[in-house]
Amino acid sequence: MVVDEIARRLGVAESDWKTKDRARQVQVGARDLILVEPQSYMNESGVPTRLVASWYRITAERMLVIYDELDLPFGRLRVRDSGSSAGHNGMKSIISYFGTEIPRLRVGIGRDGEGAEAIDRVLGTFDQRERESLAQVVGAAADAALMWLDDGMTAAANVANGWRLPGEESNPTESAER
Numbered sequence: 001m002v003v004d005e006i007a008r009r010l011g012v013a014e015s016d017w018k019t020k021d022r023a024r025q026v027q028v029g030a031r032d033l034i035l036v037e038p039q040s041y042m043n044e045s046g047v048p049t050r051l052v053a054s055w056y057r058i059t060a061e062r063m064l065v066i067y068d069e070l071d072l073p074f075g076r077l078r079v080r081d082s083g084s085s086a087g088h089n090g091m092k093s094i095i096s097y098f099g100t101e102i103p104r105l106r107v108g109i110g111r112d113g114e115g116a117e118a119i120d121r122v123l124g125t126f127d128q129r130e131r132e133s134l135a136q137v138v139g140a141a142a143d144a145a146l147m148w149l150d151d152g153m154t155a156a157a158n159v160a161n162g163w164r165l166p167g168e169e170s171n172p173t174e175s176a177e178r
Helices: 002-009 046-056 089-098 118-123 128-151 153-160
Strands: 018-020 023-028 033-038 065-069 077-080 104-108
Touching: 002 033, 002 128, 023 046, 033 046, 046 089, 065 089, 077 128, 077 153, 104 128, 128 153
Parallel strands: 065 104
Antiparallel strands: 018 023, 023 033, 077 104
16 A cells, blocks of 8 residues: 555556566666565565566665555554564565665554464454544555655654554654654
């Protein structure tokens, strides 16, 4: 959803997208940008990501991986320049090709209650409250990604890591915990 929002903002037409190397991709020449949505199983995201990066000769530090994160509350954003997969299988696959020094934007989807299966949350639908806030979350994540592109990691992290849905209180100890 975030990549689609970035494409929309940059005026990418649906007909501009191509499917190659198990990835949906588009080159945005005016921005020197390539948007990629792997079309493989999530656990194999590293394969199409590696193929696209190899074709365009893109190094890991010039990529921003955007992905959902169960362990962040719904709507929270986290930008980091490196790190582990934290158990995310798609990120494990990408790290297996590029290493841990790869910028990422994690978009919190939260867990769906105590004892809920992760697969149900990841592949399921958002509840009514979440659907009402989804456009704001996707917009803020797209803002962060474009800020990373234009202004760098620090600027994007300063904005994204403190972003909250309107009405949501900030927890000062949370950033120290993550």
